Amino acid sequence: MKWDLLTTSQLSTKEIQGIILSASGFASGKTWQPKEKLFISNLFYEPSTRTKSSFEMAERKLGLEVIPFEVQTSSVLKGETLYDTVKTLEAIGTDAIVIRHSADSYFSELEKGIRIPIINAGDGKGHHPTQSLLDLMTIQQEFGSFTGLTVTIIGDILHSRVARSNADALVRLGATVIFSGPEDWVDQNQLPAGSCYMSVDEAVELADVVMLLRVQHERHDGKLLFDNNEYHRNYGLTLERERLMKKGSIILHPAPVNRGVEIADELVESPKSRIFKQMENGVYIRMAVLKRALENRNGGMKNDNVDQKWQIAY
Amino acid sequence: MKWDLLTTSQLSTKEIQGIILSASGFASGKTWQPKEKLFISNLFYEPSTRTKSSFEMAERKLGLEVIPFEVQTSSVLKGETLYDTVKTLEAIGTDAIVIRHSADSYFSELEKGIRIPIINAGDGKGHHPTQSLLDLMTIQQEFGSFTGLTVTIIGDILHSRVARSNADALVRLGATVIFSGPEDWVDQNQLPAGSCYMSVDEAVELADVVMLLRVQHERHDGKLLFDNNEYHRNYGLTLERERLMKKGSIILHPAPVNRGVEIADELVESPKSRIFKQMENGVYIRMAVLKRALENRNGGMKNDNVDQKWQIAY
Amino acid sequence: MKWDLLTTSQLSTKEIQGIILSASGFASGKTWQPKEKLFISNLFYEPSTRTKSSFEMAERKLGLEVIPFEVQTSSVLKGETLYDTVKTLEAIGTDAIVIRHSADSYFSELEKGIRIPIINAGDGKGHHPTQSLLDLMTIQQEFGSFTGLTVTIIGDILHSRVARSNADALVRLGATVIFSGPEDWVDQNQLPAGSCYMSVDEAVELADVVMLLRVQHERHDGKLLFDNNEYHRNYGLTLERERLMKKGSIILHPAPVNRGVEIADELVESPKSRIFKQMENGVYIRMAVLKRALENRNGGMKNDNVDQKWQIAY
Numbered sequence: 001m002k003w004d005l006l007t008t009s010q011l012s013t014k015e016i017q018g019i020i021l022s023a024s025g026f027a028s029g030k031t032w033q034p035k036e037k038l039f040i041s042n043l044f045y046e047p048s049t050r051t052k053s054s055f056e057m058a059e060r061k062l063g064l065e066v067i068p069f070e071v072q073t074s075s076v077l078k079g080e081t082l083y084d085t086v087k088t089l090e091a092i093g094t095d096a097i098v099i100r101h102s103a104d105s106y107f108s109e110l111e112k113g114i115r116i117p118i119i120n121a122g123d124g125k126g127h128h129p130t131q132s133l134l135d136l137m138t139i140q141q142e143f144g145s146f147t148g149l150t151v152t153i154i155g156d157i158l159h160s161r162v163a164r165s166n167a168d169a170l171v172r173l174g175a176t177v178i179f180s181g182p183e184d185w186v187d188q189n190q191l192p193a194g195s196c197y198m199s200v201d202e203a204v205e206l207a208d209v210v211m212l213l214r215v216q217h218e219r220h221d222g223k224l225l226f227d228n229n230e231y232h233r234n235y236g237l238t239l240e241r242e243r244l245m246k247k248g249s250i251i252l253h254p255a256p257v258n259r260g261v262e263i264a265d266e267l268v269e270s271p272k273s274r275i276f277k278q279m280e281n282g283v284y285i286r287m288a289v290l291k292r293a294l295e296n297r298n299g300g301m302k303n304d305n306v307d308q309k310w311q312i313a314y
Numbered sequence: 315m316k317w318d319l320l321t322t323s324q325l326s327t328k329e330i331q332g333i334i335l336s337a338s339g340f341a342s343g344k345t346w347q348p349k350e351k352l353f354i355s356n357l358f359y360e361p362s363t364r365t366k367s368s369f370e371m372a373e374r375k376l377g378l379e380v381i382p383f384e385v386q387t388s389s390v391l392k393g394e395t396l397y398d399t400v401k402t403l404e405a406i407g408t409d410a411i412v413i414r415h416s417a418d419s420y421f422s423e424l425e426k427g428i429r430i431p432i433i434n435a436g437d438g439k440g441h442h443p444t445q446s447l448l449d450l451m452t453i454q455q456e457f458g459s460f461t462g463l464t465v466t467i468i469g470d471i472l473h474s475r476v477a478r479s480n481a482d483a484l485v486r487l488g489a490t491v492i493f494s495g496p497e498d499w500v501d502q503n504q505l506p507a508g509s510c511y512m513s514v515d516e517a518v519e520l521a522d523v524v525m526l527l528r529v530q531h532e533r534h535d536g537k538l539l540f541d542n543n544e545y546h547r548n549y550g551l552t553l554e555r556e557r558l559m560k561k562g563s564i565i566l567h568p569a570p571v572n573r574g575v576e577i578a579d580e581l582v583e584s585p586k587s588r589i590f591k592q593m594e595n596g597v598y599i600r601m602a603v604l605k606r607a608l609e610n611r612n613g614g615m616k617n618d619n620v621d622q623k624w625q626i627a628y
Numbered sequence: 629m630k631w632d633l634l635t636t637s638q639l640s641t642k643e644i645q646g647i648i649l650s651a652s653g654f655a656s657g658k659t660w661q662p663k664e665k666l667f668i669s670n671l672f673y674e675p676s677t678r679t680k681s682s683f684e685m686a687e688r689k690l691g692l693e694v695i696p697f698e699v700q701t702s703s704v705l706k707g708e709t710l711y712d713t714v715k716t717l718e719a720i721g722t723d724a725i726v727i728r729h730s731a732d733s734y735f736s737e738l739e740k741g742i743r744i745p746i747i748n749a750g751d752g753k754g755h756h757p758t759q760s761l762l763d764l765m766t767i768q769q770e771f772g773s774f775t776g777l778t779v780t781i782i783g784d785i786l787h788s789r790v791a792r793s794n795a796d797a798l799v800r801l802g803a804t805v806i807f808s809g810p811e812d813w814v815d816q817n818q819l820p821a822g823s824c825y826m827s828v829d830e831a832v833e834l835a836d837v838v839m840l841l842r843v844q845h846e847r848h849d850g851k852l853l854f855d856n857n858e859y860h861r862n863y864g865l866t867l868e869r870e871r872l873m874k875k876g877s878i879i880l881h882p883a884p885v886n887r888g889v890e891i892a893d894e895l896v897e898s899p900k901s902r903i904f905k906q907m908e909n910g911v912y913i914r915m916a917v918l919k920r921a922l923e924n925r926n927g928g929m930k931n932d933n934v935d936q937k938w939q940i941a942y
Contacts, residue, residue, distance in 0.1 A: 041367070080363065093597060
């Protein structure tokens with residue numbers, strides 16, 4: 001069995017809790033290192049600052065050796081498929097691979113033939129499980145439990161990699177989820193079980209957690225449905241709306257933030273914001289996910305120069 | 315004396331055997347690390363997945379420190395010559411440099427003035443000695459010896475960095491070499507001594523080793539001489555042709571593979587294929603080549619702040 | 629207090645001497661490593677070979693973990709500000725950041741809110757303090773002291789990041805500075821105190837140190853004020869002019885060199901040249917600057933998971 005992490009929905013609530021627990025251990029100073037030198041590679045086919053550098057940080061904290069891979073200077077330019085690129089990295093001895101790719105469910109073409117664990121760092125409009133897990137960790141850190149919490153998710157639900165999988169996990173963990181934002185960006189006929197749609201002011205007022213989604217200009221093919229000021233006024237967390245929030249409630253955003261669009265500039269580093277805390281927790285979640293993949297992998301994979309018929313005296 | 319590795323033909327058969335033996339040691343779990351921290355840099359002026367990541371893996375397995383270098387963000391953009399770039403890396407303390415460059419024999423401009431070893435990772439249409447060595451290692455691993463073996467090389471001989479140097483080394487080591495493929499891609503007046511040209515079906519039938527060459531679309535300036543299906547039918551290793559192969563014979567390809575062109579998709583990971591085995595062996599060959607360059611370098615090169623006239627009390 | 633290094637002028641002569649002394653220790657084989665694993669990131673928004681690879685080398689010599697960051701594949705493409713990028717790297721646990729950016733004084737937007745040290749690796753036409761320091765170290769190494777030395781700086785003074793800050797530091801340290809080069813590239817009304825302007829032949833004849841500046845074609849928007857031969861003949865260090873230089877005098881150039889423009893090709897590696905020596909010293913200076921930033925940082929910054937209200941049993 002391989003210990004891939006492809007989607008949040010493949011994880012049971014017990015597994016989610018286990019990963020958060022392991023990450024919290026890292027947050028409080030615990031360490032873990034594999035017994036032998038292990039090698040990892042990060043294949044980012046889309047631009048990324050925080051996810052990539054967060055994985056890089058997590059890998060170095062675990063003492064892993066990182067084999068650099070830049071799509072822009074790779075044989076991908078010669079038309080090599082994702083499968084052959086991953087198979088190549090496996091062949092040279094990589095022990096696990098982190099992938100971000102613009103194709104939804106890119107990992108389905110890797111199911112057969114690849115023996116090393118794949119960790120999904122984002123697939124198209126599909127999934128982004130380590131982002132979901134770091135959101136969940138930040139909520140649990142704040143409230144201790146999900147039972148009875150109200151989490152409001154505002155924004156571009158249709159294009160969000162995490163909105164639906166977060167909602168699904170939150171509901172399974174005992175929270176109530178409210179979606180809000182532009183009506184065109186929420187398919188009200190397809191809301192996950194246990195969630196509902198509400199106007200922004202109401203949704204903010206009821207929330208223990210206000211989770212803002214990034215307006216992904218780069219995914220709308222340049223078609224602006226709103227100008228930034230209009231979006232901010234109608235759907236953003238303005239200074240006025242923040243005052244509606246409950247005592248003890250918190251603000252999350254996956255970042256990069258469009259300051260003054262999803263959230264007022266002044267609120268990004270305000271007392272209720274856990275935006276940079278999320279980034280910190282992301283490192284611990286990725287350490288936990290990498291540890292899970294690597295400590296459970298098949299121990300017999302190394303030095304299996306098995307086709308070697310002829311033994312060299314050395 | 316510097317322990318460059320620039321071409322396969324500069325190596326005696328004894329040296330080739332020595333490198334393969336050292337690599338086989340690494341394949342069976344031997345390790346080597348330099349006594350002090352050593353620094354290396356990989357200058358890839360052309361895209362590459364497997365050669366670059368294979369060197370990166372080899373370097374980390376040897377415990378070397380890798381100084382990253384990306385042509386796209388370097389002073390090469392300001393017009394800096396290869397010589398000055400290499401001289402700069404030498405000046406800051408790099409102990410050896412791996413280079414891939416599109417210019418044939420780029421290394422001739424580095425002969426004077428550069429004191430650290432240069433390892434050629436491919437020069438234009440010229441040489442690719444670590445690829446040759448890993449091909450040879452994979453053959454030796456399979457058959458124990460080269461004497462009496464027949465190796466068939468099929469494809470784009472004219473544009474191939476390894477075809478001619480492989481043929482030369484194989485003949486020196488006691489093998490017979492058959493070239494095959496499109497007649498326009500083989501200069502029959504310039505075949506290396508000990509080799510001949512034959513039709514694909516005959517050449518496949520006689521071979522202990524079928525070595526396929528990549529159709530390098532990117533080197534034909536977009537001029538397609540064949541469509542992919544036609545190439546496959548006429549010169550590729552089809553399922554039918556594979557059935558002509560001898561018992562115990564093997565298939566090699568330097569990759570990236572154009573699946574369905576040089577070789578049928580289904581054969582890439584078939585029992586006779588050693589394609590991913592070659593990639594694995596590539597790491598061991600590069601470890602051996604790096605060890606050879608580094609353990610033999612002039613021990614007096616470090617901390618030679620020799621121009622320093624004035625000694626600081628510290 | 630943070631131990632940023634933003635400009636040379638912010639450093640007292642005592643601090644300059646301290647950094648050079650520390651760097652000279654590294655040059656003579658001293659080592660220093662932080663007690664815990666520390667993380668650093670190099671943000672280069674402009675192309676660079678020697679500054680970036682010199683920092684990379686210095687970081688590895690100090691045993692730091694380097695988190696790779698490539699502007700071309702980062703969220704900068706999604707419009708993320710420099711502040712948010714730096715804040716992100718801080719949030720994930722980076723201990724210090726090296727930045728090169730095309731905007732003059734880019735660091736002023738980082739003054740508030742960023743707690744980790746920033747090391748300036750070049751800001752627009754502004755400053756390049758580690759280049760200044762390595763120039764000063766190379767001079768001190770040669771002459772033991774700055775008192776009474778004459779340093780001639782020739783070239784593109786207006787566009788040079790180091791000309792004015794070098795002149796300022798040299799004068800404070802007791803040297804005399806002469807500027808020379810095209811009159812249009814020197815603002816004679818704004819010469820730093822203690823410096824003067826002179827014709828090239830006179831300036832070369834009087835100098836203990838001839839410091840050539842790079843003709844920065846890339847900063848002149850393609851408008852060539854001179855052709856290369858004309859520049860060389862009128863303002864470059866030709867073979868003839870080099871013969872005017874005093875016994876014991878030296879040649880400096882920040883590189884990359886335009887061979888045959890600022891300096892005759894044959895002189896780049898001639899006995900008076902310290903151009904590659906400067907590059908070597910750059911590594912030691914950067915080690916000293918990084919050590920200064922890291923050993924003085926607030927020890928309480930690590931593992932401050934302070935917002936954590938709820939303690940996980942582990």
